[in-house]
Amino acid sequence: MVTERLSSSGKPIGLENVSRVWGETIAVDALSIEIPAGSFTALLGPSGCGKSTTLRMIAGLESVSGGQILIGGNDVTGRPSSKRDLSMVFQSYALFPHLSVAENIIFGLKVRRMNRTERDTRLKKVADLLGLSQLLERKPGQLSGGQQQRVALGRAIIGEKPICLMDEPLSNLDAKLRHEMRLEIRSLQQQLGFTMVYVTHDQVEAITMADQVVLMNKGRLEQAAAPRELYEKPASPFAARFIGTPPMNLFPANAFKKLCTAPDFQLGVRPEAMHLQDSGPVSASVRAVEYLGADILADCVVAETSFQVRLPTTRRVTPGQSIELGFEPDALHVFDADTGRRRDDLVSEFGTLLRS
Amino acid sequence: MKMRALKLKRDWIHGWLLLLPALVFLFAFTHIPAITTLINSFFSTPRGRRSAKFIGLENYDRMVNDPVFWKVLWNNLWFAIGTIPASVGLAIVMALWVNEKLMGRGFVRMAYFTPTVLPLIAVANIWLFFYTPGFGLFDQITGFLFGWPASNYLGNPDTALNAIIVVTVWKEAGFFMIFYLAALQAIPVSLKEAAQIEGAGRWTIFWRITFPLLMPTTLFVCVNAVINSFRLVDHIFILTDGGPDNASALLLFYIYEVAFRFWETAYGATLTVALLALLSLLAIGQFFFFDRKVHYK
Structure with a gap:
């Protein structure tokens, strides 16, 4: 198995009464969630419900107005993103356009001054795993949307971080590719064993991929449950109408x-x-x-x-x-x-x- | 068949008629003068009833043996080295700063751009006051802080060119900053965030992400800066008039002197050809040098 050395055991994430306020608007209102280690948790909700803000607060890209964020039991609320030991895939992929695919993937390893041989073996493994071996010398602008998505995934998993955050990573892909990537991301997460927090507004994505779905509405937690429970026992009329087509x-x-x-x-x-x-x-x-x-x-x-x-x-x-x-x-x-x-x-x- | 040929001809005439206004101006003010200059450089200067006669490379021979030409060329080189890196570097630093969220950002941006908006002659006069020996701004400051004696920055051959370099950097940096600011705002924030998540600090983000993505702007700005450094004459008129002993004369200023003060138009034409050749060489060289390092979107 190629992934023998590419594995990372996940860490749990805890949010305790986390809020984010901009002037008058309350984007996230006293949100408390438990995300178990190694689980796949989807943050689901209509646009503007605060799910992306929540993810960005976990990532450390957004400051927290109130409450605590715990990663692996440690309070990380005030820590910068680089000290939170996590990786992230952005909706726009955020690939560095002037760097080749290989340089994009190993960017973080280079920043951390990992030695060359270790870097190259990891790069080879990630490239094989994601089918990028033929594309390593290309620039992101020469890749298709699906390939760019894979490069972004590669950059996220090569660091073997215990936590991976994804912000609507599939919204720029067409329907067929989205279905394939859904399966691929899910199996990747299960193989590597990291904790996944996945933001989406698409209930199908959330239901099919996640172990736990956190349904949000207007900055508040509506229901946090396994997909089956969410469908069979919705906690509120909102949850009832949001899940199921x-x-x-x-x-x-x-x-x-x-x-x-x-x-x-x-x-x-x-x-x-x-x-x-x-x-x-x-x-x-x-x-x-x-x-x-x-x-x-x-x-x-x-x-x-x-x-x-x-x-x-x-x-x-x-x-x-x-x-x-x-x-x-x-x-x-x-x-x-x-x-x-x-x-x-x-x-x-x-x-x-x-x-x- | 004949009809089609006729129509083709009409289209052709239409096309040229549409191009005509632009062509007239382009030829009248750019191409014809350039070619005339080249031709004149091979002739002697006409004096009174003595018309110009063909003298071959005699003007070029004179130029190569002219110590003042080599002096102003050297001055110009020093001027370019002194102004270009400083103004480009300063422009990047200012743009990075003004791109951040800070109080009164609009005001600071405007303040940086003011030197570009002010008329050159007015700017030079203000700086003339700054440099005035004894009661000028610089002398007052250095005299007050360090007790230095009055110094004549513009009248001393050792400092005159440097004094002009300072004025030019002050004037150009704000102008270049606008280009860098526009380029910075075109870089998606998510790139910076992605680099942050990967553990990169501010310094790494700048050198590995921001600066490479600014390269197209840097190329553009550098080409402009080089051309500007060879185009500057107006400050020199006001501040030093080329003196003392040609210490602050640049190539274009020397051309002006030769052609319109001493009326040696043929030799002026020769110097102009030298300037044009130098500029085109630099521009081509820059494009070749930079092109391999620039990433265009």
Whole structure:
């Protein structure tokens, strides 16, 4: 295995009430996260939610307004990036345009005055690992986007740092390449064993790659959980609608006649969890139908709330038609309308009510 | 077939008509004078009714044996060595400083650029006052701090050229700074951040990242600085008038003296040809020397 010597054991990262404030705007608001050693953690959220700022604070490129950042148990809040023992891949790759691929990759080793033979063996290993051996003499301007991405990865892993940070590294690639790089980055991280913090606004990237997804919204932590838990048990309506395509349907409780006694709750059901069921609890009228090939996506309305449902192509559904829908009892999600918190204790009660 | 030929001819005429205004000026003020100068350098100076006659290389022979020519050429070399590295270096330092976030940045930028905006003659007069023996600014400062006696910087053959070098550096550095500032702002911040993460300090970042990326600007600025160092005459008129004993005369100043004070136009033309040859050699040399070291985006 080529990677025998290219390995680094990860270090855990901890954020304790970390804030970043610019004048009136609060970019990151008292954020606390635990990132276990050697894990792949994705910071996910819509643009402007503070995920990139959080990453830059971990990197030491942005100063911290309040709170503490711990790396490997040590407080690094005031340390410059060079003293935090980490590497980073930038969205724009930030390759040095005047240096060759080889010079770009070994830049950090040269800065640290590593001896030549050690440098060359490491360079050879990284180049073999990333398939860059033929390109070492080229300048970044002569490479394709995917190759530039690999050079940036090479520069990040050659130092064998315990932590690697990535800021939307795949957003400049086309869809096919993005898929390949996703798999490649994930396997690289598992082979080398470093702790990865990966910023993305693409929920598919986060769900497919990460061990832990940290979902952020407006500078606050929305939910930090494994991808499966995030999908199956979203902690808030925001998390419910952010994960999954199409997003989860949310209904005010009084959209259902049988629940009009409990107006303070929001009910959620995923479009793929609903199915046609005669005399089911939801009777809706179809407004529009999208044919997707494998299945159809129907836009429906119930009690002035529009929602989507994924249906098999076997039964014909046309706009204007009335359909009756049902779902499994555990497919129901209940959220408190005031606090926005998840109320698992009410799921079975509401489920029975709806079914009755 | 005939129609097409006619149309082609019309296009051709149109093309030349469009080029004509620019061509007229280019030829009238650049090409024709240059060629006339070259021709004149092979003739004698016409005097009264005696018209110019062809004398071959006699003017060039005179130039090679003219001690003043060698003196001003040497002066010019010293002037170039004294001004170019200093003004370029100062420009980079100032640009780096003004590129940082600091209080009153706009004001500092403007202050640096002021020498370029001021008219040359006014600038020279201000500096004339600075250098005045006895009560000039420099004498007052050195007299007050170190108790030095009054000194005539501009009247002393040992210091006259250096005094002019100082004025020129002061004037040029601010101008070059603008180019460096523009170039610095075109370098993405992420490059600096990437280098920081890799553990590079400020000094390493400057020498390994910033300075190499500024090379195209440095080439441009250096070509300009070289040309400027051979083009300077106005300061000398005001500050020293070439003296004492040609100690501060530069090549172009000498050409002016020969041609328009002594009216030896043929010899003036010869000196001009020498200057042009020197300048083109330098420009070509710089491009060849730098081109291997410059990375263009």
